[in-house]
């Protein structure tokens with residue numbers, strides 16, 4: 001069975017060495033040495049400061065809203081994974097959807113300004129499939145209207161914008177380190193926080209607000225990562241360049257063959273951004289064509305994924321407001337299998353099947 005992605009499992013021997021360290025120390029969570037080491041190594045590898053590891057990418061978003069005092073309504077994209085919106089609703093914030101651009105698949109900045117009202121306190125854009133949003137324009141709208149910016153950068157591990165880490169933009173950028181993502185800690189996530197004081201408060205918030213023995217400084221929850229997760233993260237990070245170069249080969253094979261296809265179109269990438277080979281989405285002309293390819297592949301045991309589907313403005317727990325482009329795109333977008341050990345023969349077969357529908 002071939003799925004859209006396959007969890008990368010690093011060398012078992014290396015992982016056991018790390019686990020030995022945990023056993024020797026007898027310390028399994030609460031900022032253990034592996035967690036601190038992973039945090040430091042990620043900051044260095046990604047070229048950022050104030051990176052805070054948490055237990056998943058959804059809680060990273062929730063902590064971001066909380067620590068920045070986001071209230072009322074927040075502008076966001078209807079074309080994302082459900083967690084971008086559900087995390088808001090869970091925190092009592094009303095999502096104010098702004099439709100996307102049909103080519104970049106990111107929030108359309110021309111629509112942002114006219115959606116701002118007195119209840120809006122933040123903009124929560126998503127760098128969809130690792131494609132950077134129009135960061136400078138979003139920042140200028142936010143500054144003019146005194147709004148916070150939180151990027152859901154779950155797809156942007158090691159992404160760059162103008163040669164800088166894409167995670168250094170916005171008040172906070174959040175990451176997901178779920179097992180299906182290109183870098184993972186089984187379950188996990190992180191916040192990258194611009195302001196030092198906000199970073200210090202977020203650190204307290206993820207551990208019940210505890211500042212030290214007998215001292216509770218703020219309202220908090222528990223979303224700490226543990227030493228076993230960090231052990232996995234350290235091992236995956238060691239092998240990351242190798243994994244990524246293999247993913248790059250698969251990505252380019254698809255790209256070379258499909259960029260001039262008349263069956264599908266590809267996402268228009270921001271020229272200021274880099275590629276991290278995390279996803280390979282294709283857009284069919286119709287939903288019928290997508291379903292036909294899905295059927296053909298399924299018969300061979302190959303599963304792509306309708307990602308993102310459905311458009312989040314159609315969620316049953318929200319009041320429906322039409323988003324023409326997001327609804328249309330989510331019916332026609334399909335992510336092709338992409339992972340390091342994917343056989344090139346399978347890649348060629350998928351390409352052939354797309355061209356034959």
Ligand SMILES: *Cc1c(COP(=O)(O)O)cnc(C)c1O
Pocket residue numbers: 056057058059080081083084126152154155175176177178188189
């Ligand atoms: C994966 C993902 C999340 C959620 O992260 P978890 O670690 O699974 O909680 C949020 N937003 C986007 C865009 C994602 O792809």
